[in-house]
Each structure stands twice: as structure tokens, then as C-alpha cells.
Amino acid sequence: FYSIELLPHPVLDQVSSIEGLRSVVAAFSALIGGIFGLVVQTTYRRLEQQVRQMxxxxxxxxxxxxxxxxxxxxxxxxxxxxxxxxxxxxxxxxxxxxxxxxxxxxxxxxxxxxxxxxxxxxxxxxxxx
Incomplete structure (x- = not known):
């Protein structure tokens, strides 16, 4: 939840609810992390299969x-x-x-x-x- 502290102050001044912003940032971070995890997992499994056949x-x-x-x-x-x-x-x-x-x-x-x-x-x- 501390990622909003990295935002510039003019952006934070426009936000009316810091808790809402924290929830949105957490949701987007979870979405990006989930997509990244799926990509890394499929790539790892494909590489592992290639190494086993080598x-x-x-x-x-x-x-x-x-x-x-x-x-x-x-x-x-x-x-x-x-x-x-x-x-x-x-x-x-x-x-x-x-x-x-x-x-x-x-x-x-x-x-x-x-x-x-x-x-x-x-x-x-x-x-x-």
C-alpha cells in the first residue's frame, strides 16, 4: 500500500480519497503481477520441456x-x-x-x-x- 507515496505531490493533491487510490493501485498491481506470473510460468515450463529433450x-x-x-x-x-x-x-x-x-x-x-x-x-x- 505504500506505492502511492511514490506519486508526485500534484497528482496526490487531485485525489479526494487516499484509501480509494490505495485500493485501485493494489488492484492494478495484483492484475499486473498475475499476468506477469502467468507469462513467466508458461515460459519456464516451455524452457524446461526443451531442456529435458536436449x-x-x-x-x-x-x-x-x-x-x-x-x-x-x-x-x-x-x-x-x-x-x-x-x-x-x-x-x-x-x-x-x-x-x-x-x-x-x-x-x-x-x-x-x-x-x-x-x-x-x-x-x-x-x-x-
Missing amino acids: PLDVLITRGIGLVVGLLVANLMLAPLFLLPIPKEFGFIKPLLAMLCSVMFGFTGINIADTHGRAFLRLVNPNSLD
Whole structure:
């Protein structure tokens, strides 16, 4: 119920009943949360079904690719946090770190997906035909 405190004061001055506004905000929040929950649940179930049908060697190579991609992202982002950036633009460092981590993780998964069988043959030549 405290979400109405985030509204600007000119908007709150136009409201005659704060309790009514709280009820409306709570109802819309519940509606949006319910829709978001249904979307996340169906997406999760679809992804879980795809993972269950995926071969084990593909899962292993994609997992290794994700880990390697995230390691490379963290190694490349370490010098970024040492750069002097003004406080007004302080949001750039975490935003760039998040975007680079997602990008390098996704790139690692794609590279592992493309060259995963060759990687597994390097580790164990008898693992795949």
C-alpha cells in the first residue's frame, strides 16, 4: 500500500480519497503481477520441456560455454570499475557490467553450441562418434 507515496505531490493533491487510490493501485498491481506470473510460468515450463529433450552433451557444452563467457566478461570488466566516472554517470558502470555479462554469456553459449562436439572430442576422443 505504500506505492502511492511514490506519486508526485500534484497528482496526490487531485485525489479526494487516499484509501480509494490505495485500493485501485493494489488492484492494478495484483492484475499486473498475475499476468506477469502467468507469462513467466508458461515460459519456464516451455524452457524446461526443451531442456529435458536436449541431449546431455549439448547441455554440458552449453554450460561450459556459459561459464567461460562469464569468466571472460568478469576479467574484461575488472578494469572498467577502476575508471574515474563522475557521480552523475555512476549508473553506467553497473549497466555496462550487466550488459557485457549477458553478451559474453550468450556468446559463450553460442560458441559452445557451434563447436561443442569438437571440444568434447579434445577432452575425451572416444566420447562421440
